[in-house]
Amino acid sequence: MATNPTTIGWGGETEFEKRRGVSAVEIRGGFAQAHVSHLEGDLVQARLEVLKAIGDKGISLDFLKLTPSGLSFLIKQSECDALEQVLTEVNAHHSIKPSRAIVLVHAVNIRDEEGMLAAIMHAAMSSSAKVDHISDMHDRLLMVVDAEDAERLRAKLEESGLGGSHAN
């Protein structure tokens, strides 16, 4: 693995830093994506009410994004029913898409590598996989797609030279 350095010994040479560029593309399954929209009144307060209700039920959410009329996030697939119940109780207009997979593109310092996130997004948008949700961190980009599309998206990234040196 290119990111796993090895020391060759006294006076020898050591591979030190993670190499720039995409190091791996990883697929994780077992998620559902929730989209809450058409929140009415004070949008900030309405979002907080939805989030409080979810938190009070002990549902852990990931990769929250604020949308123009609500919010979007991921939960574990196993929590779909509980979330459905909460959102119905608070009367929030929503959709929950089960069987989602996360395609994670790992690259060190990804936000500061010129144009890299845009290049990955361009490749993803050009694929036939519909990307429902995205989020970026300093070392990876996450894209949420239908579980059946995940491999197709990975193939497109590889074809675009963004598949990493050790995609799993």
Place this chain on the structure above:
Amino acid sequence: MRIKVMKFGGTSVATPEARLQSAMRVVSAREQGFSPVVVVSAIGRKGAPYATDTLLNLLKEIDPNVEPDPRELDLLIACGEILSSVIFAHTLKTLGHPAQAFRGGQAGIRTDGVYGNARIIGINPVSLFRSVEQGYIPVVCGFQGVAVMGDGAPGGELTTLGRGGSDTTGAAIGAAMRADAVEIFTDVDGIKTADPDYVKKAPTLRTVTYDEVAEMAHLGAKVVHPRAAEIAMHHDIPLWVKNTFSDEPGTEIVRREQFPGRRVTGVSHTGKLVYLQFDLAEASEAHRTTLETRIYELASQHNVNLYMLNISPSGTGFAVPRDQYPVVKDLLDGLVVPLDEGGRVVYLFQIGPASREVETQAKLLGPLGEIRRVRAALTEGTTMVSLIGHEYMQQAGLFHAVLKTLADNQVPVLQTSDSDFSLSVLVPESDAHRAVRALHDQFGLAEVV
């Protein structure tokens, strides 16, 4: 041989008095039985005669409109560390401790060939070991190496390592020499829970994990560079951040197994960003994908860096660094994308309020088909504030706690992003102080040690 790598930052070598204090720390380490290897930054920070910015200004003064060649630029800015290493070595010599100055290449540091932002690909520390064996204290220039040519042999091309390069040099030499410890000396007592300019009484963390410090550094904390933390982590080299000018114990950076438990570590802030949210609600599903593809294709072709990406049924959005915003505006404001939908549809992009040019364009395009605007809401002057934690980010209710704290403090949140170790919010720059202080208080960070 117990190697201790001691890296001194700009303020620690800025004046003869500071250099003497730094040198005394090296002498003290030697007296404790260590073989010190010193890494130095350039002398002083912005404005100092040999600081990197001052050297860069030498070229700008000739003609600010002509971009310097990256190769020449690296040769120039590496001079700051060379001067610093020679002066520091001589300071040690005057204290009765023979020392040898080394350029990055002489110390065996080999890099890729990316001028201005090279990555270390290998170190052969044989010259440093020899120096130590002969009774010298090696003093290595931080921030620089030598590029490897196509055939794998060092080609003598000097390269610099980019931001935080001297920390990176320190950690890499520590790893190559299998040091007992790498100590990063600076002018603060260690890693704080927040920027002391924002939270005056932010305490110093006594222990923090590599993951946490790398996350903090990536998200704005300036005490140690993330590349240094990552190298130390991969090679399992103990890393410390200490104050040259005080006897405070500093911060020890350890593996996560050595410091388990759920906690909030700190609040950081970074970036001068411009946020763009594209409204694609008027576009059909097929057109929407084409339009999004076009946006990202153009951003990619022009090397635009993106932050806080998001996508939803009503559109897509991202933040860009403020200095790249003019490029984005040039690319997208007034962009025309003609598409078919039973008849001709022409999409016209508009960033922020419509300019006269965009309105003129709309009139000219009228005869070609139906005009649909792709409006991007524009928020200038934004920054990212992040809560960093360990085993904390998956807690139910955390998003609510963060967003409520900010709402209660009248801080508008434009977007969020989260990872295993952090939760970031994009807020107006003018509210960043308030946001950092509010989160610092809410999560009890004043009590953290």
